[in-house]
Amino acid sequence: MRMSDFVVREAIIPELAATSKEGVIRELIESLHKAGYFKGGDLEDLVKAVMKREMLGSTGIGHGVAIPHTKHSFADRLIGTVGISRTGVAFDSLDGEPVYVFVLLISPQDRPGDHLRALENVSRSLRDDNFVRSLRKATTREAIWNLLEDLNQTT
Amino acid sequence: MKDSRATPLSNVSGMSSQRLTRRVAIANPEGFHLRPQRMFVECARKYPNCTVTLSLNEKRVNGKDLFDLMLLSVNKGTELTLEVTGPEAQAAIEELAAILAAESLDDGTTEPPSAEKGLIPTGVA
Secondary structure, three states, X not given: OOHHHHEOHHHOEOOOXXXXXXXXXXXXXXXXXXXXXXOOOOHHHHHHHHHHHHHOOOOEEEOOEEOOEEEOOOOOOOEEEEEEEEEEEOOOOOXXXXXXXXXXXXXXXXXXXXXXXXXXXXHHHHOOHHHHHHHHHOOOHHHHHHHHHHHHHHO | OXXXXXXXXXXXXXXXXXXXXXXXXXXXXXXXXXHHHHHHHHHHOOOOOOEEEEEEOOEEEEOOOHHHHHOOOOOOOOEEEEEEEEOOHHHHHHHHHXXXXXXXXXXXOOOOOOOOOOOEEEEEO
């Protein structure tokens, strides 16, 4: 599995407007909705589900990265998106540092294996500080997508 | 990795350094996912004088590094090898094995691992 297998290209946000944990999560979910997902579903229900997961323990994994996620019946396969914050967002991360790179994951209820493989892939990609720096410097959706695609060719 | 028998760690709280190994099967239906992984890292870091590693086949990762743990991608029922080296290895391995063996973390309570999981002390400094 590659990041470009589950990241929805049209939903990538190169510059998040939100500056709070819940605001970022809502913005990422709304972006997936605008890209054609969760039609007819209650987006607030999805926001609540992701926030409920955050209440159990932050998904800020350190190095400026967070992976907010949930399982939800709205998803029939694992999907996700990437958002970049220019200012950084307080996220109760493992290292106490602000988060700049967000990878939102929404999984079906019954596919825990896919979720674990996505986590593995996110770690493999984002443990490289140079790659995270490149993502943070990218200013367009295309530039971020191209970085994810280039990653596929080098891993 | 250094052999603890060859390089004894400093004596802390009267406990001698040792290397302990235990095989633990993941019991959580969701597998070893991000939340128990984070709990594991936070627990491992409570023991600064211990090294903690987790192994699965040829993969061997630092138990104090969350990015490392995420690489394991372990489903329910898979057995991991937990290795702890240091003066508080016994206490650390009990706590860490309990996290791996917990079926659920949702209610804030975790079941302790079963009493016998194949404890194999491999060296006492």
